[in-house]
Amino acid sequence: MSGARQKTSGDDALRSPLLARIAAAQDGLRKSERTVAEFVLAQPSIVLNLSIAELAARTGVSQPTVARFAAALGFSGYREFKLRLAQSLASGLPFIHQDVGPDDALELVAPKVFDRAIGGLIDVRNHLDSAALARAVKLLAKARRIDFCGIGNSGIVALDGQHKFFRYGMPCIAYIDTHAMLMAATVVGRGDAVVAISATGRTTDMLAAAEIARESGAAVIAITASDSPLARLATVTLAADVAEDADIYSPMISRIAHLAIVDVLAVGTALALGPPLLKRLERGKRTLHDKRVHRVES
Structure with missing residues (x-):
């Protein structure tokens, strides 16, 4: 599943510039690092409460892989990554997964396309x-x-x-x-x-x-x-x-x-x-x- 189609869950439903950055960077990550990225995109608020060892265990990768994932995003380490993730979520926008699905009724297409466009523009504006x-x-x-x-x-x-x-x-x-x-x-x-x-x-x-x-x-x-x-x-x-x-x-x-x-x-x-x-x-x-x-x- 690509980063664009990941969903956050429940009260964790937040979209942030950092999450968009992770999703955009997925293709350039190693396979094991992409596993970490997918978990972060799916459950970002849970990640805030996990140590590097716990995140490694949840994703089935090694601790050095988690560290490399953070480094690939430009952070000095996992601790700085978590701090930036917390800041990004705190200032994020409500995340509503608005990609059009093959089973969507036609009346849902227009609002989904417009909502995704508006959300994407705000993300880019905030990050420019x-x-x-x-x-x-x-x-x-x-x-x-x-x-x-x-x-x-x-x-x-x-x-x-x-x-x-x-x-x-x-x-x-x-x-x-x-x-x-x-x-x-x-x-x-x-x-x-x-x-x-x-x-x-x-x-x-x-x-x-x-x-x-x-x-x-x-x-x-x-x-x-x-x-x-x-x-x-x-x-x-x-x-x-x-x-x-x-x-x-x-x-x-x-x-x-x-x-x-x-x-x-x-x-x-x-x-x-x-x-x-x-x-x-x-x-x-x-x-x-x-x-x-x-x-x-x-």
Whole structure:
């Protein structure tokens, strides 16, 4: 069972940024560490009362495996992990498992999809690194050229990024074809920015493009999972740790979260560019004015 479909029980029904982070990191863990992760996701409040030996016994793994699990998440040890888990649960959101199931009646689909989207957006908002965001905006505002790169679902986000930023008068393009993406990565240089978008951060072509772009001298801004190869390759990472079951339905929540981050970058860059941009946007608005059917007053 994937992390996205884990359920907490009873009064433990809390969703927290740390639980979302654990779920997102599961694919990168060893098999025995994933066993620990699944237990934590299923019964987080019970874990708070377990020693490392007790958790090892409950999950059928060794104590060093539990320690490695905590270390894989970036903690100094099991004690720090439990402290952060307690803090995360205390500030968490009500967790309602809202993934659509194959036996759900149609009238349940809309509320479940909306509730998962809202919960995912709030998780990402609460976890967004303001320092990384400021750095990304600075790179974009000064960029000679911006390449938005995405494959599959992430390609939709890349196209949206191009649509928003070209209005600023900035040379930008979206690459959704992997061959073109790799070729483009070879011709960017210092002063250019590449926005690499990937839900998993593990797609081989995206990783190759990001690595080539860095070698070419460009800054790479990654919108991806925090504990991923792409995040480690990037100049700046804007983490979107969203748990969803991609094995059953195509990723939806991560795409919405990525679109929201692109919106934040667009607004932040517009503010950084200042008053001259407002005049440009106003000209664009006047250009489109006659393309709309105007409301007739009764």
